[in-house]
Amino acid sequence: MPWTGPFDRSQARGDALDGALGHDRPVPTARSLLDRVHRVITHAREVTDHPVLEAVARIGLVAYGVVHLLIGWLALQLARGAGGADADQTGALQTVAGSPGGLALLWLIGLGLGALALWQAGEVLLWWHGLLDATHRRRTALVCARCLTKAAVYAVLGVTALLFAVGADYQADERLRELTGETLEVPAGPVLVAGVAAGVVAVGLYSVARGVTGGFMKDIDLPAAPDRWEPVIEVVGRIGYAAKGIAFGLVGVLLWRAATSADVSTATGLDGAMTAIAGVGAGPWLLTGVAAGFAAFGVYALARARYPDRDPSS
Template sequence: MTCVRPRRAARRTSRSANDSTALQALARAGYVASGVLHLLLGWLAVRLAFGSSGGNADQQGALRELADAPGGALLLWLTAVGFAGLALWQLTEAVAGVPGTDKAKQVGARAKAAAKAVLYGVLAGTAVRVATGSSGGGSEEGLTADLMRAPAGRWLVAVVGLVIVGVGVFHVVKGWRKSFRDDLRATGGGGVGQAVVRLGQVGYMAKGIALGVLGGLFVAAAVTADPEKAGGLDDALRTIREQPFGVVLLVATGLGIAAYGVYSFARARYARL
């Protein structure tokens, strides 16, 4: 009984925070920040397709591009606040439960919200590190090498890779089936609504393809016991470029990621919160 009461109190507090206008406004700002990030990622991917070697085509590289823009320092801090607000909002759903979700599906929905809270929290931290000039963190290859040295390390790396591939497939299916519409209150009327749906469809599928390649790199690293085969989003995009018709494929992927960015702006307005 003594454990149940604090748990219920935590859920009530989380639900109250989740319903607050201020936190919802911060969450919507987080979707705007996500839109900016994906637009920059798309731009970096297109540049990479045509042989640009300036900066990495990943989240940190995109934030550094933002830092170099006029008023970049302020924009970075606003981005960090937006991502932090979105992380906190997802955390309240992980604790209190996801409204409109069947009881049988609540465990999965809350786990998904918790994972998103971690993701957005990491993005907020990355924005802060870039804003303060701190490099922070190691390379994906170094982190993978450390993980491989752990007991059953190769299996752990393989599992990480398969999870990322699974997330990529989920994004592709979500885009193909247009099930992301369930995340929105409405998408406007007529052509405007259809435009938002098309942007979401293309964006989810492009992002899913990039994630699938990224996960494949981790699996390859585990199979070959070579952490150098692992990498981040930049490595995944470079792998796409190395394929037959790679330039065309990478440009299409970059434009798709940018489309996801524009969709995120629409989601900031229409998201169900």
């Protein structure tokens, strides 16, 4: 009699029991399970590829660009010493809320960014099978992580817009400071805050590197874009990503100071970073440059809305 492995013996016992009970149970195989998963993902991919979702996602990209243009404008006002709304995402949304038709615009921004988050996350459905291949697993994991990170950024901004639309009072800097203070009070809290700070700094460095290398051009459908516009898109993208990287890197540094000194007042978001830049010797000039960079990123986002490509590895 040929030898039977553990899996085969257990399966044989199950078949014998089913036969005794009069059951005819099909035994699922790994291949059949993968086929089922593939069918489900194929259907989900059809949803995320639907032209209607892409059209609404383009609205989200336009909203994303406008928010950055507004952040640039608010940062410029801060550089000139003028008071007003915070120079961050919530300040930009507050500016939208105070404009004519602001409530409708907030709903449009929120829903558009939500669709954009779903559309961007849908790219993972194309790459997931690479996780099953050991030779491509690492690269696929990085691609999926980038897609999901972008989707999370869009989703958070979209939810913030919807909170403003329903009349909720939300301040990003205050909420970050509260969360930091609560975290510092728990065991190993400073370590957790320091870890988050290191992550934010890493994101800032990645943004700068993306601007230096021009990797952001993978998010533009270059064959559809006119050749004469490609250099313009690349220049504004480089400036925009560099400015965002510097600002968010500073956010991480301030958060790190909060973790090492237990001083929650140093924990701040983008507006706090803008204020810190304005407070140094050549602050107004530096902040003017950062403001121009955020405005440049807004222009790049509008170009991406016109010629979108969600695949970061194309």
